[in-house]
Amino acid sequence: MRDALTLRGNQALLTRANPLAKFAVVFLITLVLALSIDWVSASVAIAAELALFPLAGLTLRLAWQRGWPLIIAAALGGWSTAIVAADSGAVLLDVGIWSISEGSLQLGIGFMLRGLAIALPAILLMTCTDPTDLADALAQRARLPHRFVLGTLAAMRLVGLMAEEWQTIGMARRARGVGSQGTPLKRLRATLGQSFGLLVQAIRRASRLAITMEARGFGTGQRTWARESTYSTLDAWVLAGGVLIAAAAVVAAAAMGTWNFVWR
């Protein structure tokens, strides 16, 4: 559970790229796709992203496992758009107040593909970026304050611990007679009590961790970095790839005549 965010032992090529380069690419693709609602640009982007899966050590199965909430949200978004959007063209399905026409279906599919095309890069980024490397890059390259970055990184370790602690506290409280049975009100009270117990433990742990860090000289002063966050030629390729994907999506949509700016 603690290592849920990245794949342990992932050795794919993109894990070696600088997190900031990857971030820039995700930002670029998201920005371009947000400009237009059409199915062509989104499809091109999705195809390119799927082709990148092996480079990030990702498979379809893994993508579903870690990204299913995003994927389902994209599908639902498309579906509801198809239903509520103003009808145009032939009506395909009509159930009372809900109807799906050719026009609204196209719009719905466009929405769904766009959601996917924006969700996939995020999943890719998560899979091939280690939080420690990200922190290094943010503190050394993006020049964010190291006190803040490293404090967050250390705190993230405790989040996994808290998940285990939640389960233990739940059992410990059942052993005291606080059940998860009964009326909704009783359950709510039990959950609130358990949350309070967890909060107490979280604060205790956090203050002990703070003492540990302070005793190891962590503070406001200058510090050196054991690992240098560097840019390599790989990062140039990553950036070039990102620009290429974004450009291909725009050009394809323009060529097919489907590109339409969202504000039009």
Next chain:
Amino acid sequence: MTASDAGTSGVRPATVSARGWGWRHAGRSAPAVHGLDLDIAPGERVLLLGPSGAGKSTLLHALAGVLGDEGDDADETGSLLIDGVVPRGQRGRSGLMQQDPETQVVLSRLGDDVAFGAENLSVPRDEIWRRVHEALDDVGLRSIGAGAGLNANGTGVDADGGPGAAGLPLDHPTSALSGGQKQRLALAGILAMRPGLILLDEPTANLDPAGVLEVRDAVGRCLDKTGATLVVVEHRVSVWKDLVDRIVVLQPGSAAGSAGSLAATSAVLLDGPPDQVLADARDMLIGAGVWVPGYVPATRSRASAGSGELLLAAADLAVSRERPRRRGFRTIPPVPVQQGITAQVRSGHALTITGPNGAGKSTFALTLAGLLAPVAGKVSAAVELSAGAGIDPFKWKANQLISRIGTVFQEPEHQFVTGRVLDELMFGPRHLGHGEERVEELLERLRLTHLVDANPYTLSGGEKRRLSVATVLAAHPRVLVLDEPTFGQDANTWAELASFLSELLDAGTSVVSVTHDQEFSAVLGGAELRLGPVSRGGARQEAGAA
């Protein structure tokens, strides 16, 4: 720069001197430490003893320079100096290890965690990695296991890693280490700062016996090598006695501050070579609950053998803390941490569960206690115990459970549900609608009467332990399950607990305990269930020495 001069190890042992030093925490009326006069020579190794509340941790925190963030309300008197300078300005001059292994690890990769302190001291990069390798070698963390394949994104690591990088890779996840390994890792992180003063605050209280020795030996090796000064707080004297060359006994700041007590002005009660102090103050230390070597506290012995009625049985049980996962339409059961466990719990009989770390002892106990669902096999309650509540304890309602099986968790705070000691004890009986009259007796029996209005979270370790046992017993369960009840307890609490449980056993309660403590299980008698290392059956119940 600190610690840049001196010998081959680069460590300059520190001097400590305290003159009339005292500290009162913000919001407290009595000082934690009062009038401390103490001189520690470079390279000296000091074991700090004293009853709880004697300010031992406060002193260590002050020496580590982490005391004083409490604002103006906290109060310092006298002086406390390292090498003639206040500790707060000297980052890295001392290194502190605390009790809870989970909070001694800062980062998620082995090498990074060791480097953390050195980075904060602005040590140059090449020098950091040299120190990381050396420190990991010194604490013995480079020789266990091998996983070269894991060494994936170790950028920069290879700058120095070289061909000799065998053992644990530098990017080994710190979450995968045992408690003892985590403490040794913390020691490595401290060593990489090259401190002249090493401060250990009950470094082994949360560890099993193997982990205790692991950490103690690593500390010994590092001190021999670096010659650093050591101050260790620990109430298990026998563990540290041969490693230290001086024992200092402190008394509570409140006692030292009040006039008329024996040594009215000084916080130091006794000071000298270990054998001398232990001989001179044996009775006093025993009275204060210190684990003096060669002394086992007197306990009540069992008077009856118990009726031996079967109350609860586990048959071919497989256990895990994980829940089954659902993927599509299939349900995937978790991988059990232990399987093939068969055991019986009988009225008036004790059952002790033993085995190495990770053998699933606690998980089994929680499953037996109806708090976890079995992965395979089953736990069944005899009619005698279930009394109409059904055969499977996991399916009982919370109220049905507490009056039948009571479970005392390792961490007492996990079980506190109210903000007052008395409410805490009344909680079970009130929910059950009976048994409130028992509370008075429990309060008295476990010496909690003077604390009825206190907040449970503010009690001392021993008091919390006694309270957690009392609260569970207030519901009058016939089976009592305890997870490491004697971990980190002083000798007095230990003796009280063992005697009390032996009394309960004689009265017909059944006591199941997960413990590494052989003296404790000897007092309770009964059978031993030894769980083998990691999975694959190996569970055997033996009719132990009763």
